[in-house]
Amino acid sequence: MPSRLSDAIIRLHPDFTSLQELPESYAWNQRDDIDYPSFDSSAESVPIIDLNDPNALQNIGHACRTWGVFQVINHGVSTTLLDMVESTSRTLFSLPVNQKLKAARSPDGVSGYGFARISSFFSKLMWSEGFTIVGSPDEHFRQLWPHDYTNHCDVIKEYKQEMKQLAGRLMCLMLGSLGITAKQDIKWAGPKSDFKEASAALQLNYYPACPDPDRAMGLAAHTDSTLLTILYQNSTSGLQVLKEGVGWIKVSPVPDGLVINVGDLMHILSNGSYPSVLHRAMVNRTRHRLSIAYLYGPPSSVKISPHPKLVGPTHPPLYRPITWNEYLDTKAKYFNKALSWVRVCVPLNGLVDVNEHNNSVKVG
Numbered sequence: 001m002p003s004r005l006s007d008a009i010i011r012l013h014p015d016f017t018s019l020q021e022l023p024e025s026y027a028w029n030q031r032d033d034i035d036y037p038s039f040d041s042s043a044e045s046v047p048i049i050d051l052n053d054p055n056a057l058q059n060i061g062h063a064c065r066t067w068g069v070f071q072v073i074n075h076g077v078s079t080t081l082l083d084m085v086e087s088t089s090r091t092l093f094s095l096p097v098n099q100k101l102k103a104a105r106s107p108d109g110v111s112g113y114g115f116a117r118i119s120s121f122f123s124k125l126m127w128s129e130g131f132t133i134v135g136s137p138d139e140h141f142r143q144l145w146p147h148d149y150t151n152h153c154d155v156i157k158e159y160k161q162e163m164k165q166l167a168g169r170l171m172c173l174m175l176g177s178l179g180i181t182a183k184q185d186i187k188w189a190g191p192k193s194d195f196k197e198a199s200a201a202l203q204l205n206y207y208p209a210c211p212d213p214d215r216a217m218g219l220a221a222h223t224d225s226t227l228l229t230i231l232y233q234n235s236t237s238g239l240q241v242l243k244e245g246v247g248w249i250k251v252s253p254v255p256d257g258l259v260i261n262v263g264d265l266m267h268i269l270s271n272g273s274y275p276s277v278l279h280r281a282m283v284n285r286t287r288h289r290l291s292i293a294y295l296y297g298p299p300s301s302v303k304i305s306p307h308p309k310l311v312g313p314t315h316p317p318l319y320r321p322i323t324w325n326e327y328l329d330t331k332a333k334y335f336n337k338a339l340s341w342v343r344v345c346v347p348l349n350g351l352v353d354v355n356e357h358n359n360s361v362k363v364g
């Protein structure tokens with residue numbers, strides 16, 4: 001890398017541990033909570049759903065409709081694997097900045113190390129680092145750990161496999177709660193209804209301890225562009241979701257729990273019944289935080305549209321068909337307005353998309 005370019009990147013990617021004060025470039029004078037108050041989980045809390053509960057499907061339907069987010073326990077992903085993926089992520093972000101930059105995301109690429117991808121939409125910087133994995137992690141991991149990358153690659157591959165299985169199961173439950181049977185009603189679910197052809201990316205997020213957390217922002221408010229997102233967070237809280245009419249609600253980490261977000265494509269598929277949840281990550285004065293988001297969507301050639309079973313004379317389709325890539329392009333252009341650019345019809349109840357009230361929604 002030419003040295004002037006790498007100097008510029010290092011200036012943009014500081015060694016957070018060396019900063020004793022919050023630089024002005026990281027000070028968010030205006031955060032979204034100007035309009036919305038913040039609550040801890042004592043006010044209202046995101047539903048926690050046991051996947052072994054015989055009522056799991058109904059509970060998921062209710063959570064998707066009212067919150068657009070829920071946590072799952074007894075999901076079948078082992079604690080050992082969650083610990084291992086957390087450990088690989090922590091090892092990655094603990095590398096010296098110069099080493100991490102060897103696997104920097106290229107300006108037009110998606111995989112690799114860098115700031116949150118949504119950073120370009122904001123004038124202030126976010127107190128976080130990210131690493132995106134699309135496809136195999138081998139090449140980038142070899143750059144990070146030239147002599148010792150295979151174990152880390154294996155952990156990521158196993159985690160992605162487990163996530164894919166869980167995501168397929170959650171798809172069946174979420175669709176089932178809308179009255180849609182994966183096997184009969186969704187062609188791309190495949191003969192075993194395992195959504196084998198689905199696409200996905202893994203997003204590792206690291207939020208170092210911050211000297212002035214009240215003025216900093218870990219990851220600004222956004223909805224995910226996915227069908228659904230499976231988020232693992234370590235034991236440090238920081239995730240908040242916006243509950244319409246209430247405010248920002250903390251999503252407290254539950255031992256071995258996974259947070260499931262409804263994404264924009266599920267909102268479209270459900271013809272607006274399931275809201276894609278607006279969420280953000282705050283930072284902590286003394287503790288670092290890690291999160292690992294499995295971003296799950298349809299195969300690249302599949303167009304997502306309001307499902308025919310949810311459409312009728314009194315329920316016209318609210319959105320036009322769109323592929324994941326087309327939607328990502330729309331989101332990158334129109335940010336929080338992306339859903340309205342896909343909309344073909346104003347809902348009969350006259351409500352606008354929840355996200356349009358906020359001016360800081362970005363790609364997930």
Ligand SMILES: O=C(O)CCC(=O)C(=O)O
Nearest residue numbers: 203205239281291293364
């Ligand atoms: O760190 C978190 O809790 C949120 C991460 C997130 O929203 C994302 O990666 O899209």
Ligand SMILES: [Fe+2]
Nearest residue numbers: 223224279364
């Ligand atoms: Fe997100």
